[in-house]
Amino acid sequence: MKAHSGEVGVFVRIRPTANFSQDIIECLPDGQTVNIHHKKDTKKPLCPRKIQRSSWSFRLEGVLQDVSQEEVYTRVCRRVVLGALDGYNGTVLCFGQTGAGKTYTMTGSTESYKQRGIIPRAIQEVFQEVQKRTEHTFSVYLSYLEIYNETLVDLLASLQSSAHPSPRSMVISEEPGRGVFIRGLSLHPVHSEEEALNLLFEGEMNRVIGSHALNRNSSRSHCIFTLHLESHSRTLSDAKYVTSKLNLVDLAGSERLGKTGSEGQMFKEAMYINKSLSFLEQAILALADRRRDHVPFRQTKLTHALKDSLGGNCNTVLVANIYGEASQIEETLSTLRFASRMKCIRTNPAVNEHMDPAAQIKKLKKDVQMLKEELSFGNTLVDRPSVPYDPLSEAQLAEIDSQVQRYLEGSLKEISIISVSQVRALFAKFKLAVQGQEQKVNARLRQTYNLGEEDQRADTPAVKEWDTRGSTEEDEAGSFEVSHKNTQRPSSTRAKTKKSKDKQSQSKRQGEESPLSKKRSDSASKPKLNSVQSPEREQEFQEPDTESQEPQESQPNGKEPFHPDSTLTKAEAFDDFKMGRGSKLNRILQENKAVLLERRSLHWQLTDKVNAVKREIDCTAATMQQYRETRGGQGRYSEPDDTLLNQLRELKALYRQRYEVLIDIKAEINYCQHLVDQCRVRLLSEFEKWYKKYFLVPEEDLETSMDNTLDQCDDNQLPPESSSSESFHNARYRMLRRRNTRSLYVTPEQRSSSSGSGQRTLPPR
């Protein structure tokens, strides 16, 4: 499906199974065709037993067999999401028999980042794009609707501050220019991926699920998760804006009661589900038949709510979920028939452009004001043929853009001023150009110094100067004194480091009194070249370890750690943090430490080299001195020969050159150390915040024991794949906390009565 082609994109996804029936289901290598070869037993009461052989071929946009969740998202949903950001409505639907993998495809597992489905991935992509598309401002809202037994349920109603609207207060409405919408459904503004995931997981907790023979966690309702987007251009007229809706629909699965064995409440639910799905099929049949001018959308809440998504202004994609097993072939066939009918439907996607009346008035007032200014400006100018009063057109703005570009590149010498609006536009373009440059420079700096976004904002004081006292004391004989200081230790370094620091300063103090330093000060008046030294190398190598700075086990306010795995100590939580939420910071810290070590090693190597040159200088100077003394004793004073003098001069030049490089490296060491300190402090403080948030709960809640859901979560011991999983993990933690807290307030009676279907159950799936 091309994002705006108007065709419904149809994919089939086959649930993995050990009993895949290859002789019945044939997936062709083109990746688009499924052939079904079915032998049907048509035993009728009066006829002899007869086997009918039939074959069907279904050509779709893609057959997804043994593909990852990521690939499903990329092939099925990505273009729809990007379209929604451009202002096109989008809908992705999962349809199929119960247990065939619709919820797995749409939501995936909340326990595993890798197994997350289309919705969390779409959320992530939306917020990543919002960050990237800097020329627009976006507002994102979301809603989560459930249609359960023909009743509309707001899955996020529990988050509303006002009293919960009763299901009856929600109605499906239609308005020109707005299309179909649910009056009374709560809309929640979200500003980040994490906020949106929190709401998704909250809604997931509130869905109705039940258990039957084909699925332990069977959705008993249709669910529509919708992202509502609104974007305004930062550069063009602010009165115009675009909106779009991205509907992600997980339909309840059709079920044959004989196979699922549903009884009681589940039986009733199955009747509602099958009925609404059959109305959906009727609507699809009518839509696919272009001669039909009436489509029965209002027969059921499901088709009414999806009216725009099925046949209207929308990029629509269907995933038909099927089993690959022979025992489910009848249901598979009917799912594939539905899918091929969907393929025939045409939609009319178009950008949803609107004008904001208030912004329009504001803009018109501004225009009038500007025209007045133009007029007075024009009056003050002489010899000007005419002043254009109209606001600049897109073409004029493009011309100004091009002029600014050429001017900045140097190919245009000057820009002629023709109007105030043009001057304003020029300033705006220049401002944009400067901002663009700033961003580029910042990005380059961040890349060079491995800084994250936060570090960029953080104060980065100038590199500490290395004390080069004495470097100007080069005297006549060409000697100069080098003072050296060790790289500063971070003030936060704990006992072990402090000890070594004490030792260091002690030895330094001792050094001041040592014969060597005494000799040095005694001979200060003499030409003298002191060697560069690097005392306590080993200690410098022993970079204070963040691991050794594990947070204290003390619990503020006497609170005990809260975690479903109560055996997790704070130190272990710190390890988890470093691999999870704090992984990005920890990675930057480790990288900075590696650079620091590498620079120090280089520094010491060079120090050795400088000292070697120094020794040669001493040696040459001693030889010259000896020569002078010998000649002086013989009463024949003369200067040493040129060779020695030249040699001494060259050695000193080499010494100076290496010494300068040494200073540069030392400055780099100081800067790296500064970054390492900053990262370490941030890592610890972020951890403390995180720990407080997720591990400490009010004491009263602790009275009730927590269930051990987290023990079962596969990600619990594993580090998330990357920092991009941070929002997912945070939202999941929060969902588990809410779930645990809620379960604390459920009475044993409520608990036992909630085991059947028709009740809100608490996942994880």
Ligand SMILES: Nc1ncnc2c1ncn2[C@@H]1O[C@H](COP(=O)(O)OP(=O)(O)OP(=O)(O)O)[C@@H](O)[C@H]1O
């Ligand atoms: N592609 C897949 N890979 C791995 N596991 C899958 C896949 N598809 C489905 N499953 C597993 O099969 C089980 C049933 O899937 P799921 O609940 O998504 O079915 P469903 O179509 O939504 O069923 P229902 O209509 O009853 O809600 C789940 O345990 C799910 O994890």
